[in-house]
Amino acid sequence: xxxxxxxxxxxxxxxxxxxxxxxxxxxxxxxxxxxxxxxxxxxxxxxxxxxxxxxxxxxxxxxxxxxxxxxxxxxxxxxxxxxxxxxxxxxxxxxxxxxxxxxxxxxxxxxxxxxxxxxxxxxxxxxxxxxxxxxxxxxxxxxxxxxxxxxxxxxxxxxxxxxxxxxxxxxxxxxxxxxxxxxxxxxxxxxxxxxxxxxx
Numbered sequence: 001x002x003x004x005x006x007x008x009x010x011x012x013x014x015x016x017x018x019x020x021x022x023x024x025x026x027x028x029x030x031x032x033x034x035x036x037x038x039x040x041x042x043x044x045x046x047x048x049x050x051x052x053x054x055x056x057x058x059x060x061x062x063x064x065x066x067x068x069x070x071x072x073x074x075x076x077x078x079x080x081x082x083x084x085x086x087x088x089x090x091x092x093x094x095x096x097x098x099x100x101x102x103x104x105x106x107x108x109x110x111x112x113x114x115x116x117x118x119x120x121x122x123x124x125x126x127x128x129x130x131x132x133x134x135x136x137x138x139x140x141x142x143x144x145x146x147x148x149x150x151x152x153x154x155x156x157x158x159x160x161x162x163x164x165x166x167x168x169x170x171x172x173x174x175x176x177x178x179x180x181x182x183x184x185x186x187x188x189x190x191x192x193x194x195x196x197x198x199x200x
Contacts, residue, residue, distance in 0.1 A: 002041070002074045005067035019094075020068070027075050034079050034087050041078040045070060047115050048107055050150070054142020063143075069104060105197050106139025109178045110147075112195040113140075114171060121176040121194035128200070130167075133180040136199055137167050140178055144169060 008014035009024045016024075051063040065073070072093060079087040095101040105125065113123050125140075127133035141160060148155045161168040169178040176194075 001045075001065070001067055001070045005071050008067070014067075024071075027071070027079075030075075030079055030087065034081065036078045037080050038078065040080075041074045044073055044077045044111065044115075047111065048073070050147070051107060051110070051143045052146040052150075053103065054106065054139050054146065059142075060146065063103075063107070069100075072104075102135040102139045102199070105136035105199060106141075106143050108195065108197060109136065109140040109169075110143050113169065113176045113178050114144075116194070118176060118194055119174045121174070122191055123176070123178045123195040123197075124191070124193055125178065125180045125197045125199065126182070127180075127198070130180060130182055132199055133182075134167060136197055137162075137169075137178070137180050140169060 005014070006024055006028070009016045009021060045065065048063055048065060053059050053061050053063060072091070076086065076088045076091055081087050093101065093104060095104075109123055109125060112118075113121060125133045125136045127136075141162065144154075144158065144160070148158065157171055157173045159170040159172060161170070167180040171177070
């Protein structure tokens with residue numbers, strides 16, 4: 001899917017804007033300089049295919065990635081430094097309104113929390129307002145609940161706190177969690193984040 005996407009952007013068969021074309025060119029340039037872990041990318045894409053949409057008309061339907069979404073995931077999880085760690089540490093995803101940005105935020109939160117091989121991973125969703133951060137949190141929560149429906153044993157290692165005071169998804173065996181935070185100069189003071197999603 002990713003190779004076809006790149007080919008379509010390069011050939012012009014996809015109506016891509018100049019930023020999209022630059023992103024593809026940058027990805028190709030980075031692949032020449034750094035390792036690309038195709039097995040890891042395939043693992044991530046296979047995991048996402050187990051996810052289901054959490055809300056709206058698509059609720060309960062399989063999360064079938066669009067080509068540009070697969071490309072975004074592939075760049076982040078595939079490009080590796082010589083020591084095997086990920087090259088991409090920061091990424092910006094720009095999408096039109098109603099383009100599924102909150103769903104993609106939820107996908108990233110769930111992957112980093114449950115499927116990244118980390119322990120005590122602190123994964124934060126930050127926005128100017130709590131209600132805004134909750135869009136991504138609810139997407140992550142919805143994906144997790146769908147996983148519980150399809151794989152009941154997933155519930156054995158899961159705790160969800162969704163109250164007025166706290167919005168948190170915890171995996172007790174690893175002490176990994178997804179948590180919302182209000183945006184502010186001190187909101188990330190004293191934390192050691194594995195992932196920070198900033199929803200603007």
